[in-house]
Amino acid sequence: MNDKQRILVVDDEPQLTRVLRTGLSSRGYEVRVAGDGLAGLDTFGDWQPHLVITDLAMPNMDGLELCRRLRAISQVPIIVLSAKGEEKTKVEALDLGADDFVTKPFGIDELLARVRAALRRLTKPASPTQSSFHEGDFGVDLESRLVKVRGSEVHLTPKEFDLLIYFLKHSGKVLTHRNLLAAIWGGNYVEQYQYLRVFVGNLRKKLETGEPPKSYIVTEPWVGYRFLPGG
Amino acid sequence: MLGKVFEKDFLGYLAASLAVAFVTVVLKSFGSHVNATTVALSLLLTVLFVATKWGSRTALTASVLAMLCFNFFFLPPFGTFTISAPDNWIALAAFLIVAVTAGQLSARARKRAEEAERGRRKIEQLYVELREAFERASHAEALRQSEKLKSALLDAVTHDLRTPLTSIKASITTLLDEVRGRVDGEERPILDEDSRLEMLEVIDEETDRLNRFIGGLIELARIEAGEMHLRRNWGAADEIISTALTRAEQSTKNHEVTVQIESELPVARVDERAVSEVLYTLIDNAAKYSPPATKIVIKAERGEGATIRMSVEDRGVGIPAELRDRVFDKFFRATRDGDVRASHPSGTGLGLAIARGIVEAHDGHIWIESGPDGRGTRVIFTLPIGDEEAVEPQREVATG
Numbered sequence: 001m002n003d004k005q006r007i008l009v010v011d012d013e014p015q016l017t018r019v020l021r022t023g024l025s026s027r028g029y030e031v032r033v034a035g036d037g038l039a040g041l042d043t044f045g046d047w048q049p050h051l052v053i054t055d056l057a058m059p060n061m062d063g064l065e066l067c068r069r070l071r072a073i074s075q076v077p078i079i080v081l082s083a084k085g086e087e088k089t090k091v092e093a094l095d096l097g098a099d100d101f102v103t104k105p106f107g108i109d110e111l112l113a114r115v116r117a118a119l120r121r122l123t124k125p126a127s128p129t130q131s132s133f134h135e136g137d138f139g140v141d142l143e144s145r146l147v148k149v150r151g152s153e154v155h156l157t158p159k160e161f162d163l164l165i166y167f168l169k170h171s172g173k174v175l176t177h178r179n180l181l182a183a184i185w186g187g188n189y190v191e192q193y194q195y196l197r198v199f200v201g202n203l204r205k206k207l208e209t210g211e212p213p214k215s216y217i218v219t220e221p222w223v224g225y226r227f228l229p230g231g
Numbered sequence: 232m233l234g235k236v237f238e239k240d241f242l243g244y245l246a247a248s249l250a251v252a253f254v255t256v257v258l259k260s261f262g263s264h265v266n267a268t269t270v271a272l273s274l275l276l277t278v279l280f281v282a283t284k285w286g287s288r289t290a291l292t293a294s295v296l297a298m299l300c301f302n303f304f305f306l307p308p309f310g311t312f313t314i315s316a317p318d319n320w321i322a323l324a325a326f327l328i329v330a331v332t333a334g335q336l337s338a339r340a341r342k343r344a345e346e347a348e349r350g351r352r353k354i355e356q357l358y359v360e361l362r363e364a365f366e367r368a369s370h371a372e373a374l375r376q377s378e379k380l381k382s383a384l385l386d387a388v389t390h391d392l393r394t395p396l397t398s399i400k401a402s403i404t405t406l407l408d409e410v411r412g413r414v415d416g417e418e419r420p421i422l423d424e425d426s427r428l429e430m431l432e433v434i435d436e437e438t439d440r441l442n443r444f445i446g447g448l449i450e451l452a453r454i455e456a457g458e459m460h461l462r463r464n465w466g467a468a469d470e471i472i473s474t475a476l477t478r479a480e481q482s483t484k485n486h487e488v489t490v491q492i493e494s495e496l497p498v499a500r501v502d503e504r505a506v507s508e509v510l511y512t513l514i515d516n517a518a519k520y521s522p523p524a525t526k527i528v529i530k531a532e533r534g535e536g537a538t539i540r541m542s543v544e545d546r547g548v549g550i551p552a553e554l555r556d557r558v559f560d561k562f563f564r565a566t567r568d569g570d571v572r573a574s575h576p577s578g579t580g581l582g583l584a585i586a587r588g589i590v591e592a593h594d595g596h597i598w599i600e601s602g603p604d605g606r607g608t609r610v611i612f613t614l615p616i617g618d619e620e621a622v623e624p625q626r627e628v629a630t631g
Contacts, residue, residue, distance in 0.1 A: 015398040015433050022426045023405040057390075083393050105397040107404035 004030040005119060008049040010040035010066060011081065012058045020053065023108045024115070037061025041069055044076070051118055053079045053111075056089050064093055071097035077118035079111075087222050094176045094223065101174060101223075117172045135168050136229025137214070150210050159184065160203055167217065167227035176224040200225060243285030247293040250277050255300045267319075270305045271326050278330045282337040290334030298327045387562035387580065391444050395437035402430040402437075447581035451561055454588030459505075461592055463617070466503035468496050468531035468539060474503070475510035476529075482515050485523035493532040499539045500617030505589045509597075512582040513543035513610045521547030521607065534613045538595070544602045544609035555599040559587045590614065 007029045009020045017033040024031045032047060034040035038061040040054060052070060056063035067078055078098040082090040090101050099121070100114050132141040139148040145161050147154045156164060162184050167175070178190040185195060200217055207216055214231025254277045258270050274297040282290035302312055306319045314320050409422050422430070453459055469492055476488065510529070517527045525546040534540030550558060557563050561584035590597040590612045597612035 013394055013398065015395070015437055016401065018429060019398050019401040019405065019433050022422070022429055023401060026405070026409075026422050026426060081397075083390060104393055105400035108401050108408060109404060111401070 004028060005051070006030045006032070006047060006049040007115065008040060008043055008047065008052045009033045009054075010035075010037060010052065010058070010063070011055040012036055013055070016055075019108075020111075023111075027112060029115075037063065037066035037069075040066055044070065044074070049076065050122060051077045051079065051115060053081065053115070055081045056083075056086055056093060064089060064096060067093050067096040067098050077122055079114050079118060081106075091176055091178075091223055094174055095178050099173050121170075121172055135171060137210075137216070137231060138164075138168060138229050140165065140168065149207050152210070154206050156203075156206060160199060160206070163199055164203060164207075167225070168229060171227045171229045174220055174224060174226050179224060240288070243281075243289040244292055246285060247281045247289045248296060250281055251293055251296045251300055255304055259304055265305075267301075267305055267322060270301060271322070274301055275326070275330055275333060278334045279337050282334040283341050286341065287335050287338035290338050291331060294327060294330035294334050297330055298323060301326055384562065388448070391562070391580065392441065395440045395444075398437045399434050402433045406430050444581070447585060450585055451581055451588065454585065454592065459588065459592045461502040461505060463500050463502055465498040466501045466506065467498045468492055468541065471501075471503055471507045471510060472529055472531060472541075474507040475514055478507075478511045479514040479518065482518040483527060486518050486521070487524065487526045488514075489526060489528045491528065491530045491532075496531055496533060496539065497616055499614055501593055501614055502589075506593070506614065509586040509589050509612065510541065510543065512586045516582065516610075517543050517545035517547065517608070521545035537616045538613040539616060540611060540613045542609055542611040544607060546602060546607040549601060549606060549608050550599055558599065559583050559597070586612075 005028075007024055009017050009024070009031060011017050011020075011033070012035050014035070017035075021031045021033055032043055032049070034043045036058045037054070040052070041061070043049075044052065052066075054063045054066050058066075061069075063080060067080070070076060070078060077100075078093075080090060080093045080098045080101040081104060082093075082101050083104045094101065099118050102111050102114055131143045132139070134140075137150045139151075140146070142165070145156075145158075147156055147161065147164060163180070166180065166183050177193050177196055180196055181190045181192060184199075185192065189195065204215075204217055208214060216228055216231055218226045218228060220226055251274065254273055258265050258273060278290055278293045278297055281293040299312070302314065302323055303310065306314050306323065308315055314323065405422070406427065413421075472490055472492070476483070476490070514527065514529065521527070528542075528544045530540075530542045530544075532540050562580040563584075564580045587597050593614050595612055595614040597610065600609045600611060601607070602609045
């Protein structure tokens with residue numbers, strides 16, 4: 001049995017798929033490529049890759065539709081390749097369940113880092129079942145709702161606590177505004193970006209205090225936030 | 232305002248009095264030569280005149296004045312307001328009633344005419360305002376459309392520039408990564424020779440693609456600015472086709488290409504280089520968007536009127552009827568924007584736009600039909616055969 005991790009690259013630009021195939025293969029991944037969403041979906045069914053990298057604008061079936069179809073059948077991590085000017089589509093793809101995005105043109109290192117992060121999340125249990133857990137600088141006791149950052153206790157309001165737990169459970173992943181609002185406040189609040197801004201601001205004030213100060217919550221402009229538990 | 236109305240009224244009464252007085256003096260100067268009927272009619276005319284000019288109240292005054300003058304100067308005994316004969320009483324009364332009625336009627340007619348005129352002016356003014364508003368709105372709409380178009384074009388251009396750049400950047404960073412790893416003494420996966428060659432080939436091909444795209448942009452900009460300088464000469468279809476085929480040799484090597492030229496096809500006054508460019512684009516497209524080992528047929532024949540008709544036909548997936556006009560728009564790609572399946576990557580989206588520009592600069596037409604049996608694509612263009620004088624003077628000057 002081959003123990004290499006399998007990556008499916010879906011893009012209609014053969015030059016780019018050639019490069020990605022070589023670049024990723026040289027790092028020990030097994031790579032297959034597909035020229036559009038439809039072909040991508042076929043290959044996904046036959047081959048069950050660990051990760052999917054997809055372009056957004058493609059003939060036959062675009063990246064958005066591919067994300068939607070994949071999410072309906074699988075929790076496979078999806079990285080979206082997007083270009084400036086495609087922000088709306090990119091956010092839509094993330095809302096539909098894509099895990100991360102890389103903006104074109106990108107260096108292979110950047111893509112490899114995103115691939116590693118996405119695959120790491122895959123090997124880790126999706127949600128901690130035990131009552132307490134550690135993640136980066138964070139120690140959390142779910143029963144007593146106690147949070148420690150680098151050893152010192154931090155007092156959070158119930159909503160701030162919920163937001164932090166959601167961030168921790170999805171650390172490293174890009175979470176769109178709508179995504180976060182729906183998860184913490186519910187589906188009726190997905191347009192209330194200002195709630196999120198206030199609560200993220202409060203969390204930052206309470207969490208990013210140590211010496212030297214670390215930034216745990218990274219703003220992804222126009223998209224949302226990414227939580228890095230190690231700062 | 233009130234002063235103005237009063238002044239206008241006063242002038243009206245004065246004019247009415249003067250008019251009646253003037254007519255009376257004129258009639259009186261004829262002495263006994265005028266009879267009562269003439270006097271009555273003349274004074275009636277005066278009342279009508281006053282009515283149409285100054286309105287009903289002035290007409291009423293004029294009627295009374297005219298009646299008094301009629302009685303005083305023309306009905307015996309003259310010089311008094313008394314009347315001897317009873318039938319003259321009737322005449323006077325009739326005169327007064329006719330004068331008043333006619334005066335009022337004509338004043339009303341005048342008023343109506345004035346109102347109609349005011350209405351007409353108002354409608355005219357409204358029309359002008361409406362037209363101005365409409366012009367402003369359509370101007371704003373045109374501006375908005377043009378802005379929208381500009382930003383769509385900009386998006387298309389940036390996409391076409393960024394796509395090859397992405398492949399180039401990814402290739403270079405893959406190569407760099409390895410070299411850096413070696414320099415730093417880190418253990419990084421080493422690319423084999425084939426992979427390294429592939430990266431370099433991608434960089435080479437993608438830089439060529441960028442260059443082609445930029446070349447196309449410049450050519451298109453030139454055509455759109457009307458700066459296309461045609462160098463017209465008597466060109467033969469077979470030479471044009473063979474030039475285009477030589478250029479397309481690489482892309483058509485897996486296809487079966489057939490050329491059909493009508494016998495005794497006349498030469499046409501065209502820019503051979505430009506027309507062979509059109510043909511090359513069509514042949515290259517046919518090869519790109521049809522499966523290997525299928526037929527590509529190139530035809531040249533006489534068209535309707537004094538034209539040459541050339542066509543390139545393939546057995547590929549074809550272009551849906553609703554996209555056949557749009558594929559001539561710059562940056563439009565049926566494979567990307569129109570959901571047309573193709574195994575080959577889409578081109579720059581400029582080829583057909585340039586082809587149309589060249590054909591239209593020759594006063595020709597270009598369009599798309601389905602291939603034989605409704606399958607595949609047939610692109611047809613016509614060019615006027617032309618004569619020595621067919622060269623537009625403007626373009627001659629420009630090339631001169």
